[in-house]
Amino acid sequence: MAGKIITVSSGKGGVGKTTTTANLSLALAMLGYRVTCIDADIGLRNLDVMLGLESHVYYDIVNYIEGHCRLRQAMVRDPRYPDLCLIPAAQTRGKDALRVEDMDRVAHEAAEMAQFVLIDSPAGIEHGFRYDTTPADLVLVVTNPEVTALRDADRVIGLLEAEGRADTQLILNRYNHELVRKNGMMSAETVIDLLSVDLLGIVPEDTRVLGASNQGQPVVLDDRSAAGRAFRDIARRLSGEELPVKALEQRRFLGKLFGPRRKELA
Amino acid sequence: MDDTAIMLKGTSDGILLRPKSSDWEVVLASFEEALEEAEAFFRGGRLIMDVGPGELTQVQLTSVRTLVSQYDIQLWAILSQNEATIHLARSNGILTRLPRDTEPRKSTSEVPPEQQALLVQQTLRSGQSLHFPGHITLLGDVNPGAEIIAGGNIVVWGALRGLAHAGAFGDEESIICALELQPSQLRIAGHIGRPPEQRRRTPVPEIARVEEDHIVAEVWSRKR
Numbered sequence: 001m002a003g004k005i006i007t008v009s010s011g012k013g014g015v016g017k018t019t020t021t022a023n024l025s026l027a028l029a030m031l032g033y034r035v036t037c038i039d040a041d042i043g044l045r046n047l048d049v050m051l052g053l054e055s056h057v058y059y060d061i062v063n064y065i066e067g068h069c070r071l072r073q074a075m076v077r078d079p080r081y082p083d084l085c086l087i088p089a090a091q092t093r094g095k096d097a098l099r100v101e102d103m104d105r106v107a108h109e110a111a112e113m114a115q116f117v118l119i120d121s122p123a124g125i126e127h128g129f130r131y132d133t134t135p136a137d138l139v140l141v142v143t144n145p146e147v148t149a150l151r152d153a154d155r156v157i158g159l160l161e162a163e164g165r166a167d168t169q170l171i172l173n174r175y176n177h178e179l180v181r182k183n184g185m186m187s188a189e190t191v192i193d194l195l196s197v198d199l200l201g202i203v204p205e206d207t208r209v210l211g212a213s214n215q216g217q218p219v220v221l222d223d224r225s226a227a228g229r230a231f232r233d234i235a236r237r238l239s240g241e242e243l244p245v246k247a248l249e250q251r252r253f254l255g256k257l258f259g260p261r262r263k264e265l266a
Numbered sequence: 267m268d269d270t271a272i273m274l275k276g277t278s279d280g281i282l283l284r285p286k287s288s289d290w291e292v293v294l295a296s297f298e299e300a301l302e303e304a305e306a307f308f309r310g311g312r313l314i315m316d317v318g319p320g321e322l323t324q325v326q327l328t329s330v331r332t333l334v335s336q337y338d339i340q341l342w343a344i345l346s347q348n349e350a351t352i353h354l355a356r357s358n359g360i361l362t363r364l365p366r367d368t369e370p371r372k373s374t375s376e377v378p379p380e381q382q383a384l385l386v387q388q389t390l391r392s393g394q395s396l397h398f399p400g401h402i403t404l405l406g407d408v409n410p411g412a413e414i415i416a417g418g419n420i421v422v423w424g425a426l427r428g429l430a431h432a433g434a435f436g437d438e439e440s441i442i443c444a445l446e447l448q449p450s451q452l453r454i455a456g457h458i459g460r461p462p463e464q465r466r467r468t469p470v471p472e473i474a475r476v477e478e479d480h481i482v483a484e485v486w487s488r489k490r
Binding site: 147150151152154155157158159161162194196 | 389390391392393394407409410411412427
């Protein structure tokens with residue numbers, strides 16, 4: 001059976017798309033799944049660096065599309081978790097090097113060999129947005145609890161809805177409980193209320209993330225990291241496990257106690 | 267607007283323009299005048315031109331296209347019974363039949379479009395907009411970055427957090443009401459209102475209307 005194709009998208013740049021893709025790919029591989037991640041940010045290659053696989057890259061996705069190598073040759077295997085493969089972006093080419101059909105073909109071919117295919121898409125809602133979301137079975141929209149990031153996430157969700165895509169889920173990244181309490185940050189409830197979309201997980205703000213990315217050791221490998229734990233939980237949810245999102249649990253409990261008040265009209 | 271020169275109305279497919287005068291200059295001038303009058307309403311929409319049996323020239327087609335492009339409107343379809351005109355439209359990449367049926371849907375009654383009402387069940391997200399010449403009722407939210415523009419009243423059964431413009435053709439009697447009125451901006455006819463900085467802790471239904479040249483919002487209550 002072909003694997004599930006998941007596109008990681010956001011609209012706004014810098015919210016943690018590539019970090020999310022790297023960590024979820026690795027976390028799924030740690031759970032024992034065969035995973036292939038595709039860096040679709042042609043010209044701005046990052047995913048290989050975050051995964052610490054830069055030195056292993058030889059061919060890239062454009063080489064394969066142009067017929068210079070086989071797909072297997074363009075797939076970089078992670079020495080830590082051999083179930084994880086990366087199809088790198090081309091660093092020296094522009095976004096025009098890839099058409100919608102090309103990405104669709106690569107994603108589906110990769111899905112023949114893996115249980116999960118994750119596509120890291122570039123920021124923005126232009127050309128790249130289309131070719132990355134077209135093959136997807138599920139689109140993960142990554143956002144931060146900030147007005148601008150939410151506005152762009154809303155736009156992306158709207159575009160996906162307009163295309164008739166029902167399966168869109170949200171990851172709220174860089175969430176800081178402390179700041180929410182002190183009234184400086186939007187709460188998860190506010191975000192969900194505004195975007196009205198299923199929440200797959202909340203990743204807390206964690207200083208370890210940056211250092212981990214810089215060293216090519218995604219934070220899921222760090223047992224002490226709260227963000228790493230959150231990504232591992234999200235990976236378990238993606239694999240079909242029923243795992244409640246903690247921050248929203250409390251709300252559900254209170255909701256059961258106090259409302260919503262309904263009255264029956266007989 | 268010279269009513270004898272053109273017929274203009276909003277349909278669910280777009281703005282429908284039917285030239286009535288045979289003098290093209292007059293048609294174009296009347297159309298431009300109409301666009302200017304209700305710019306906010308037409309902007310970003312698409313135009314369906316029903317030219318009937320007469321022949322349309324390339325120069326005329328280009329003149330319309332140039333005019334509407336200034337208002338960010340797309341010349342979307344040209345309906346004609348003239349073979350030469352149909353051919354001309356197609357060679358310009360313009361539809362000659364509407365996707366669903368060949369004629370724009372006839373309105374079921376003789377009620378003018380400004381008095382008709384539209385019910386939409388959807389959340390308008392950032393970047394999306396809803397335009398209608400009559401009244402609009404929306405079951406859903408208007409998110410920040412989205413806009414809802416009506417010739418008449420606007421009723422939002424949900425949170426209004428984006429932009430709303432009622433009375434877009436200039437009707438100052440129009441109202442805007444929402445269960446949660448927290449818009450980025452409200453417009454009624456030619457008036458612009460911004461919400462106060464301070465937000466209500468618990469949102470309550472409110473109605474906004476023009477009073478003495480200002481937009482004022484008041485809490486909806488039964489005791490009136």
